[in-house]
Amino acid sequence: MSETSAQQVLAPVEAATAPTTDVLDQLMKPEVQQSLTVLVDNLPKLAEMVTILTKTYDLVQNVVTDRVLIEDLKGGFDEMVRPITEKAKGLASAAIEAGDRSQAESGTIGLFGLLKMLKDPQVQQTLRYAQAFLEVLGERRNQQG
Known part of the structure; x- marks a missing residue:
């Protein structure tokens, strides 16, 4: 029974030290140490970038979830496009009517x-x-x- 309890106690300890050993092995590599040095040197810039990205993400999230703003943008876009659409439809109908009239006329000019x-x-x-x-x-x- 003591053997079983000892195995139960040692199993978590061994499992916990195995990944730690892997991390320590990784930290001993020169390229990893150099990368860590670069990261530490650039931490102020990285912190500033993360802050800006977080603010941007929050703004985009607010815009995407704001139904009133989306409806206002859609309404503004519709108001801008409607006159162009109506003019294009008017020109198209005039062209169709002119085509019909020219087909109906058989006289020469x-x-x-x-x-x-x-x-x-x-x-x-x-x-x-x-x-x-x-x-x-x-x-x-x-x-x-």
């Missing part, structure tokens, strides 16, 4: 029809835009070549 179209302010604006666009493309091509 003659010289006098073209001259009449040139008086239209929308045609003038489109022609000015096309001219400016082509000038810009020409300038860029000259700069590259």
Whole structure:
């Protein structure tokens, strides 16, 4: 019985000293000692970095879990995107309608029809835009070549 109790007492002691021996063996290696020296030298910087990371983590955690802030951001984004979406939808519907009208018209546009179209302010604006666009493309091509 004393033999069993002695084994029970020694088993935890042996188990506790085995990892300690491994740690001591590791600490005796020169590269481990050099790494520890570098760590100790940089402890103030590491502490500052950990503090900043902790604050950043806390801030991100607060932002991610704040439903009111998320809804406000979503609402602001929607308000910013809505006008662009509506304008794009308007342009798309105008292009579709123009395509339908051009398919329905079977007449040819003659010289006098073209001259009449040139008086239209929308045609003038489109022609000015096309001219400016082509000038810009020409300038860029000259700069590259």
